[in-house]
Every structure is written in C-alpha cells, then in structure tokens.
Amino acid sequence: MRIIEFPKRENWDSLIERPSALSESTARDVAEILSAVRQHGDEAIRRISQKFDKCVPDTFAVSDSELLAVRQCISPDLKTAIATAYDNIRRFHQLADTAEYEIETFPGVFCGRKRIPIERVGLYIPAGSAPLFSTVLMLAIPAKLAGCEEIIMCSPPSGDGTIDAATLYAASLCGVSRIYKIGGAQAIAAMTFGTETVPKVDKIFGPGNRYVTEAKLQILRYGVAIDMPAGPSELLVIADDTCRPDFVAADLLSQAEHGPDSQVILLTESKELAGKIIEQIEQQIADLQRRDIAFASLANSAAIILRSIEECLDFSNLYAPEHLILAVENAGQAALRIKNAGSVFIGNYACESAGDYASGTNHTLPTGGAARGFSGVTTESFMKTITFQRITSKGISQLAPTIETMAAAEGLEAHRRAAAIRRKEVEK
Amino acid sequence: MRIIEFPKRENWDSLIERPSALSESTARDVAEILSAVRQHGDEAIRRISQKFDKCVPDTFAVSDSELLAVRQCISPDLKTAIATAYDNIRRFHQLADTAEYEIETFPGVFCGRKRIPIERVGLYIPAGSAPLFSTVLMLAIPAKLAGCEEIIMCSPPSGDGTIDAATLYAASLCGVSRIYKIGGAQAIAAMTFGTETVPKVDKIFGPGNRYVTEAKLQILRYGVAIDMPAGPSELLVIADDTCRPDFVAADLLSQAEHGPDSQVILLTESKELAGKIIEQIEQQIADLQRRDIAFASLANSAAIILRSIEECLDFSNLYAPEHLILAVENAGQAALRIKNAGSVFIGNYACESAGDYASGTNHTLPTGGAARGFSGVTTESFMKTITFQRITSKGISQLAPTIETMAAAEGLEAHRRAAAIRRKEVEK
Numbered sequence: 001m002r003i004i005e006f007p008k009r010e011n012w013d014s015l016i017e018r019p020s021a022l023s024e025s026t027a028r029d030v031a032e033i034l035s036a037v038r039q040h041g042d043e044a045i046r047r048i049s050q051k052f053d054k055c056v057p058d059t060f061a062v063s064d065s066e067l068l069a070v071r072q073c074i075s076p077d078l079k080t081a082i083a084t085a086y087d088n089i090r091r092f093h094q095l096a097d098t099a100e101y102e103i104e105t106f107p108g109v110f111c112g113r114k115r116i117p118i119e120r121v122g123l124y125i126p127a128g129s130a131p132l133f134s135t136v137l138m139l140a141i142p143a144k145l146a147g148c149e150e151i152i153m154c155s156p157p158s159g160d161g162t163i164d165a166a167t168l169y170a171a172s173l174c175g176v177s178r179i180y181k182i183g184g185a186q187a188i189a190a191m192t193f194g195t196e197t198v199p200k201v202d203k204i205f206g207p208g209n210r211y212v213t214e215a216k217l218q219i220l221r222y223g224v225a226i227d228m229p230a231g232p233s234e235l236l237v238i239a240d241d242t243c244r245p246d247f248v249a250a251d252l253l254s255q256a257e258h259g260p261d262s263q264v265i266l267l268t269e270s271k272e273l274a275g276k277i278i279e280q281i282e283q284q285i286a287d288l289q290r291r292d293i294a295f296a297s298l299a300n301s302a303a304i305i306l307r308s309i310e311e312c313l314d315f316s317n318l319y320a321p322e323h324l325i326l327a328v329e330n331a332g333q334a335a336l337r338i339k340n341a342g343s344v345f346i347g348n349y350a351c352e353s354a355g356d357y358a359s360g361t362n363h364t365l366p367t368g369g370a371a372r373g374f375s376g377v378t379t380e381s382f383m384k385t386i387t388f389q390r391i392t393s394k395g396i397s398q399l400a401p402t403i404e405t406m407a408a409a410e411g412l413e414a415h416r417r418a419a420a421i422r423r424k425e426v427e428k
Numbered sequence: 429m430r431i432i433e434f435p436k437r438e439n440w441d442s443l444i445e446r447p448s449a450l451s452e453s454t455a456r457d458v459a460e461i462l463s464a465v466r467q468h469g470d471e472a473i474r475r476i477s478q479k480f481d482k483c484v485p486d487t488f489a490v491s492d493s494e495l496l497a498v499r500q501c502i503s504p505d506l507k508t509a510i511a512t513a514y515d516n517i518r519r520f521h522q523l524a525d526t527a528e529y530e531i532e533t534f535p536g537v538f539c540g541r542k543r544i545p546i547e548r549v550g551l552y553i554p555a556g557s558a559p560l561f562s563t564v565l566m567l568a569i570p571a572k573l574a575g576c577e578e579i580i581m582c583s584p585p586s587g588d589g590t591i592d593a594a595t596l597y598a599a600s601l602c603g604v605s606r607i608y609k610i611g612g613a614q615a616i617a618a619m620t621f622g623t624e625t626v627p628k629v630d631k632i633f634g635p636g637n638r639y640v641t642e643a644k645l646q647i648l649r650y651g652v653a654i655d656m657p658a659g660p661s662e663l664l665v666i667a668d669d670t671c672r673p674d675f676v677a678a679d680l681l682s683q684a685e686h687g688p689d690s691q692v693i694l695l696t697e698s699k700e701l702a703g704k705i706i707e708q709i710e711q712q713i714a715d716l717q718r719r720d721i722a723f724a725s726l727a728n729s730a731a732i733i734l735r736s737i738e739e740c741l742d743f744s745n746l747y748a749p750e751h752l753i754l755a756v757e758n759a760g761q762a763a764l765r766i767k768n769a770g771s772v773f774i775g776n777y778a779c780e781s782a783g784d785y786a787s788g789t790n791h792t793l794p795t796g797g798a799a800r801g802f803s804g805v806t807t808e809s810f811m812k813t814i815t816f817q818r819i820t821s822k823g824i825s826q827l828a829p830t831i832e833t834m835a836a837a838e839g840l841e842a843h844r845r846a847a848a849i850r851r852k853e854v855e856k
Contacts, residue, residue, distance in 0.1 A: 077833050081837075085834060087533075096527075105520050105787060130840055221645060221657070223797045257840060257841070284842075288842055339544060343814065343817070344814060349824040350817050350824075351819075351824070353843040354831055354847065355817055358831050359533060384799070384802060386804075387772070388763055389789055402785065403779075419779055422777055425675075
C-alpha cells in the first residue's frame with residue numbers, strides 16, 4: 001500500500017481513477033452468448049456452461065427435495081445468524097416508501113402517482129471464490145417486501161452440480177420462487193429472453209464477474225432493467241487520531257480480501273497514523289487465509305495524506321466510494337458533508353462487515369465512482385413509479401388553451417387538436 | 429391501421445413486439461464517436477457535428493446575451509402557457525420524497541438513509557422535426573427541485589447555428605446552468621467525458637434519436653447514469669361505448685404524428701366502435717400538417733378486438749405502454765388494475781397531450797415495454813439514496829457473533845475479524 005503525500009488538487013482526478021474490467025473482447029464474447037441463448041434457449045446454455053464452467057447439471061431447476069435437503073446441512077449457529085440478519089435487513093427495508101399521492105395541480109386536474117411492484121425480477125448470485133448467501137438476503141428480502149410476484153434466481157453450480165447449501169437455504173427462507181443452476185452471461189441472457197426452462201424477467205439484480213456485468217449492460221437494449229453496473233468492490237476510510245489503527249487495518253483488509261481487483265483507500269491528515277495503520281495491516285495479514293488476494297488488492301491501493309479532514313471529505317466526495325468509513329472525531333457531523341457514497345459507516349464501531357451482513361442496510365452498492373449518479377439497492381428498486389391523471393370537463397376546458405399554445409409552438413398540430421376537441425365540446 | 433379480431437393469448441407475445449431501432453452499425457458508429465470525443469474533446473465534436481449536422485456554431489456555449497435576446501421572441505401567449513405548465517409541473521414534482529429516516533434495527537445499531545441531489549446532471553433536448561421546449565420543463569424543473577448543483581443542457585443547433593428560442597427561454601426560466609449547441613451522440617459523449625468546453629456530468633437525461641439512445645446505453649460503462657433507454661413514443665387506448673370516438677381518434681393521431689416509428693394501439697371489445705374510431709381518424713387526418721408521418725405510424729399500428737375490458741387490461745399490462753388512456757366506464761376502477769405503464773390517463777377528458785405539456789406529470793417515460801421494469805422521470809431520478817449506519821459499542825458486541833458466523837460461512841476471514849476485533853475490545 002503506497003503512501004501519497006499531499007497530492008495537488010489538479011492531480012486528484014488521476015488518483016480517483018479505477019481500472020476498467022470491461023474490454024472489447026469481453027463485449028464480443030458476451031454479445032455472442034446473448035445471441036446464442038436468445039436463439040437456442042436451454043441448448044445454448046448447456047453448451048456455453050460446458051465450455052466455461054466445465055459443469056452442466058442434469059436439470060437447471062433446483063428441486064423442492066434439494067431445497068428441503070439443505071436445511072439439514074446448515075448448522076444451528078448459522079441458522080440463528082441468518083435469522084438475525086434477516087430480521088435486521090427486513091426491518092430496515094420495510095420503511096420503503098410507496099410515494100402514493102394525488103394532488104389537484106390546476107382546478108379540475110388531478111395528478112397522482114404510486115409505486116407498483118415489478119412483476120418478475122431476476123437475482124444473480126455469484127459463486128466464485130466464496131459463496132455469497134448474504135447477497136440472497138440483500139436482494140430477495142426487498143424483492144419480497146416490494147411485492148414482486150415472481151422472484152427468479154440464478155447461481156452457478158459448483159463442480160458437483162450443486163449450489164452452496166447456505167445460498168439455497170437463504171433463498172428458501174426469503175421466498176425466492178424458482179432457482180436455476182446457471183451462471184455467467186448465459187444466466188443473464190436466460191432471464192432476459194426466457195428459455196424453455198427459465199422465465200423472462202423485467203429487471204435483473206446482483207453482482208458478478210466481468211461477463212455478468214457486461215451482459216447486464218448489453219441487455220438494457222432489450223428493455224430489461226438492471227440494478228446498476230457493478231464492478232470490483234472498494235472501501236475508503238477517513239481516519240484521524242481518534243481512530244483505532246487496528247480496527248481500521250481490519251476494515252481495509254476485509255475489503256482487500258474480496259478480490260485482487262478490489263481497491264482500498266485510506267485518507268488521513270497524519271502520516272504517522274497512516275504508518276501505524278499500515279503496520280497493523282502487515283501484522284494482521286500474516287495469517288489471513290485469503291492473504292494472496294489481499295496482497296494483490298493492496299498493491300492497487302493507497303494511503304493518501306491530505307491537509308485536513310475537510311480535504312479528506314472533498315476527496316472522498318470526488319472519489320464516490322462504494323463503502324465509506326468515517327473513523328474521525330464528530331463522525332456524525334462529517335457524515336452530513338457526504339455527497340457521493342454508496343453506504344457510510346460512522347464511527348469506530350461501525351465496521352463495513354456489519355453492513356455487508358447484518359446491520360440492516362443493503363450491500364448491493366454502486367462501485368467505481370458510479371455512486372455519483374446511482375443508488376444502492378433499496379426496496380423501491382423492486383418497484384416502478386406510475387403516474388395517473390384524471391381531468392374534469394371544466395379542468396380540460398381551462399387547461400386546453402395552455403396545451404394548445406404549447407403544442408402549436410412545437411408544431412404538433414394533432415397534439416393541439418386532442419385538447420381543442422375536448423374544449424370545444426365543453427364550451428358547446 | 430389494421431384490425432385484429434380476437435387474437436389467441438398464445439399470439440399476444442408477437443402482438444406486443446416493437447421493432448428495435450438499434451442496430452450493430454449504429455453501435456459501431458456511436459462507439460467511434462465516444463472514443464473520438466473522449467480523446468480529442470471539442471475538436472472531435474466540431475468534426476463530428478460538421479459531418480452529421482452540417483452545422484457547427486462558432487462557440488458551443490449559449491451566451492447570456494443570446495439568452496436575453498430570446499425573451500423578445502416569445503409571444504405573450506406562449507409565455508403565459510409556459511408559466512402555467514411550469515406551475516403545474518412544479519406543483520406535482522415537489523411532492524417528491526427524500527426518504528430520510530433512521531431506525532434502530534437491532535439494539536445499538538442505527539441504520540438510516542437519505543436522498544441526496546446528484547451534483548451535476550446533463551439534459552439532452554432533441555430538435556428534429558419539432559423543437560421540444562416542453563422537454564426542458566419536464567427535466568429541468570425536477571432537477572432544480574431535487575437540488576442539483578449544476579444543470580447542463582445540450583441541444584443541436586439548427587442550420588443557422590441557433591437553438592430554438594422557446595427551448596432557450598424554457599431553459600432560462602428553469603434555471604439551467606449552462607447550455608451548449610451540440611447534438612447527437614457527440615453531445616452525450618461530451619457530457620460523459622467532459623471536454624475543454626463542456627463539463628462532465630454524473631447522470632444524463634432526455635430523449636433522442638437512435639444515435640443518442642445508443643450513446644446513452646454505451647456510457648453506462650463509464651459509470652455515468654442515465655434516466656432510461658428511450659425509444660419511439662407510443663400510446664395504447666382502451667375504449668368502450670362510453671368513449672367519444674372523435675376524442676379517441678384525436679388522441680391516437682396526436683401520438684401518430686410524433687414520428688413514423690411511433691406506435692398506437694386501440695383495444696376494445698366492439699368491432700363497431702373500432703370502425704367508428706378509424707372513420708374519425710380518416711376524417712381528422714385529412715388536413716393534418718404532419719399527415720405523412722401519421723400515416724406511416726398508423727401503418728405500424730393496430731386496433732385489436734378482445735372479449736372484454738378485463739382482457740384489454742391484461743393485454744395492456746403485457747404490452748406495458750408508455751402512455752395509456754382508459755376511455756371506459758369506471759375508468760378509475762380500471763386504473764387500479766394497471767401493473768405496467770408509463771403514465772395513465774383516466775376518462776374521456778384526460779388527453780395524452782395534457783400530460784405531454786401541462787397537467788403536471790412528467791412526459792419522459794419508458795417506451796418499448798420497458799415500463800415493466802423502468803419508471804418515468806421523477807424528482808427522485810435526480811437524487812441518489814445513500815445509507816448510513818452508526819453502531820454503539822454494545823451494539824457491535826451483540827451483533828458481532830452474527831457477522832462472524834456469516835463471514836466464516838462465506839469463507840471471508842478478514843470480514844469476520846473486522847467484527848471480532850471490536851467485540852473483543854468491548855468485552856475486555
């Protein structure tokens with residue numbers, strides 16, 4: 001982890017750059033996969049999975065007996081932990097807002113809106129170096145709270161043709177409708193176009209490798225919505241002398257172990273503190289299982305020394321981190337200055353892994369600076385807003401002149417007439 | 429406009445298909461434009477605009493004096509109409525919801541969220557066959573209400589190097605920060621990467637031709653958000669004997685005049701009624717300025733006769749129209765059954781052009797069936813949701829076992845330790 005001291009503001013733009021994982025060759029490969037699945041359905045999925053995953057289960061759909069069987073494989077401790085996380089995530093996400101209202105915008109003109117659940121949603125749950133059953137909770141709980149009718153899930157099978165037991169257990173607990181053992185871009189394609197086995201969905205959620213991310217970008221052409229383009233995970237920590245260097249080091253490592261392409265950034269005004277934290281990282285990394293991944297990730301990472309906490313906050317807002325830990329004095333006050341971030345962890349006891357698993361907030365968050373314009377997943381992500389209007393005869397007769405003048409100015413005569421024909425009828 | 433009688437349910441899928449305007453050659457052209465603007469900035473924009481638009485203004489930025497000058501060009505009637513529309517749109521959009529709350533999800537664990545304005549937004553205002561100053565109102569009013577710091581606007585100049593006066597007037601009225609005379613994919617590229625002249629933005633809104641739509645899809649790779657992938661406009665009308673055939677015909681024509689690729693669909697249980705409405709269309713189209721466009725559009729369109737209004741509502745939910753008019757008895761009740769639509773117009777007096785211009789709802793809506801998973805533009809579209817959490821020492825010590833068990837089950841040891849190190853400290 002390199003230390004960068006007092007970089008000039010004009011150099012910040014280069015410091016906030018993240019490497020892009022997407023490439024033209026990935027785009028071409030994925031376009032071919034989409035096209036094959038669109039044309040040949042299950043047969044194409046079978047062929048592609050054979051090629052990339054070296055494993056094709058006999059049937060893609062997870063059976064009820066498989067779902068029942070996994071219950072035996074989950075330890076009581078893990079069941080209790082999942083139940084606690086489930087409760088907290090549910091409690092936080094049920095405060096979603098249906099935004100239902102109607103107002104009279106103009107005499108006789110009543111405009112309203114409401115959020116309506118998206119009927120069919122698809123969840124993609126990756127299973128690379130680690131099974132991610134926590135992501136099932138993070139996606140299926142808000143989907144259920146939103147009222148989605150069908151919750152479809154795809155996850156790649158491991159070498160023996162099964163999906164990790166905890167992933168299936170979580171899916172079953174959360175009321176996922178149907179689960180398929182399909183991974184990669186072919187899973188995204190299956191949920192986009194529908195196949196003999198997999199139903200077509202209206203919106204697809206979830207993280208994944210670069211093929212999955214590329215596929216999610218390409219399917220927008222087919223009118224299917226996505227949660228966000230998710231890239232490698234990242235954490236930015238702002239720390240001052242009130243922090244605990246061992247806590248901060250543990251947090252930076254918890255992010256670094258995600259993948260070799262993860263990035264962690266430490267911002268502080270004290271080079272001495274940065275040194276202490278790096279020392280702690282060196283100590284704590286020694287016996288870490290995923291040490292090699294963490295090392296690779298730390299090589300992309302930096303401790304940046306800035307003039308003040310104010311400047312750290314400015315830098316962070318420019319960087320727009322997926323996760324932001326504020327380990328500073330008056331962290332609550334500092335949080336009020338945050339403009340761009342996925343999720344903010346305030347104070348010494350709010351570790352990122354609390355939000356990753358169990359505090360209640362969602363861990364599906366925008367990465368790579370996308371937090372400037374994107375939000376993390378919320379219950380509202382599983383709904384869409386529809387507007388409604390009803391207009392009385394008096395309302396249209398009084399609003400028509402406005403519509404007619406504007407339509408005429410835009411040269412859209414038929415638009416003008418649609419209002420005029422009603423006005424004339426009322427005026428009769 | 430062809431009449432289709434009692435299509436079987438298994439054939440509905442083919443009836444709801446819309447032609448895709450995007451193609452591989454458009455994708456390639458747009459990729460080249462993005463790459464050129466990214467590398468060469470203003471110079472590339474100048475070159476590309478010269479090639480496609482045959483018009484490059486001396487300076488891209490609209491000057492204050494230009495903005496002042498257009499005020500003289502707007503008739504008092506149009507000023508009054510724009511003011512009325514502005515008021516109604518503002519009134520409807522200010523009911524946005526900041527979704528700010530904090531709850532204690534678990535003893536000592538406080539999770540909250542709030543919506544925060546997106547700092548810099550870009551609005552694309554097309555100017556093809558018709559100037560679309562109404563779109564300025566629909567995008568800039570919610571952007572301002574959301575609290576966006578910078579509202580950038582791009583619109584293609586006409587042959588004489590100017591932007592339509594009403595468009596500039598509306599932009600000025602709504603507080604757009606800066607306006608540039610740039611159109612097409614190069615405008616989207618400019619706002620994505622930033623150039624010597626045009627600032628980089630965080631999210632881009634607005635309709636456009638297939639180059640603009642393709643560019644909006646491609647820039648998602650660079651972490652810039654978009655409102656939605658917008659395609660050709662469309663209207664579905666469900667009508668029964670309580671409708672006014674002349675009103676319905678006027679509405680269908682108001683949509684048909686948008687562009688030759690627009691689609692209008694009439695659903696009814698009565699072939700006789702369909703005949704009356706088509707007769708009215710034939711009468712009303714005769715002296716329409718944009719008759720040729722409307723004719724072309726009607727050739728893609730259909731009147732579909734179904735068994736019941738129930739069936740019409742089912743078909744409409746499958747079709748997921750951008751605009752839906754319910755010209756039926758008890759239209760308010762029918763509206764409650766709508767699952768997929770951009771904006772719904774209830775009853776005989778709610779014409780689509782009311783929503784297009786002046787009733788208050790937004791006219792930037794999902795097309796091509798995307799209303800199944802996408803929403804129209806709302807004030808919240810100009811904000812993002814950030815989650816926050818603070819945890820007390822007691823909170824982390826009691827939640828840590830849950831986090832530790834789950835992290836261990838996912839094989840993420842450093843995640844486990846970040847919770848454990850805090851728990852141990854508290855337990856000391």
